[in-house]
Amino acid sequence: MQAMILAAGLGTRLRPYSMQRPKPLFPVLNRPLLLRHLDQVRQAGGAPIVVNAHHLGEQIARLVHLEPDVVLQTEQEILGTGGGLRLALEYFGPDPILVVNGDIYHTIDLRWVMAEHRRAGGPVTLVLHDYPRFNQVEVAADLTIRSFGRQVADRGGQRLAFTGIQVVEPEIMRRLPARGFADIIACYEGLIQDQIPVRGLVARGHFWADIGTPADYLGLHGLLLGQQQHGAGQPSLLIEPTAIVATEVRMQDWVCVGAGARIGQGAELTRVVVWEGAIVESGARLDDAIVTT
Missing domain, CATH: 2.160.10.10 (Hexapeptide repeat proteins)
Structure with a gap:
């Protein structure tokens, strides 16, 4: 299993603290959050693990430079969720890629996520949950995703929140621009428009939080x-x-x-x-x- 941890964000809502260290290095219970992510991905069998860095990237480099299974991708400009993924494609083989946002804390079983993605056989699996503060993903009864964002018509579906955990097949990443900024959600909206299924996987019985503020x-x-x-x-x-x-x-x-x-x-x-x-x-x-x- 291949994996990527997204760690390049600016952390603007966490200023002034994020001016001293990037969000994924904020200590949670006195341990950098990124180290917890690496542990969880490894326990699920992830290797190699790509970690991208931009804002205060030298701090992330110092943390991971002794980690033999980690590839550091330093980005000179903000590339967005899609641009960072597309740039990392060179490090990955043909297997599905587990992608985790670096600013969340969770107890979701990543092995289960990968197993469910393989069982479903689709190109993309987004792990969702019911979290009213962020419920912006509209899903149909079969858990295929209809749309992203609150401003959509009520079509009898369900609104859920994206956990920041997803599995993507490499061929989907090739739909993104080879260089520069790209938004992965815009890519998924294009898939939906082309009637290519983007599947949701609902997590329950877990703990989840983000550290956005x-x-x-x-x-x-x-x-x-x-x-x-x-x-x-x-x-x-x-x-x-x-x-x-x-x-x-x-x-x-x-x-x-x-x-x-x-x-x-x-x-x-x-x-x-x-x-x-x-x-x-x-x-x-x-x-x-x-x-x-």
């Missing part, structure tokens, strides 16, 4: 840390052993502190993510905050 990023930590078992009224804390926490520090609700971070005396933190190496000054009062280096 600071609130989303903090909310993900709240959900994940909230799953831990604690006594009544006790905060959910994840503090790396190399972090230094001074005396009289008060932490409430949940707090995540990365390696080598320093929390000054008398600081109060509520729903805070402190990145590795970051410093919280003595006496600081932080609520719903991301502390960076």
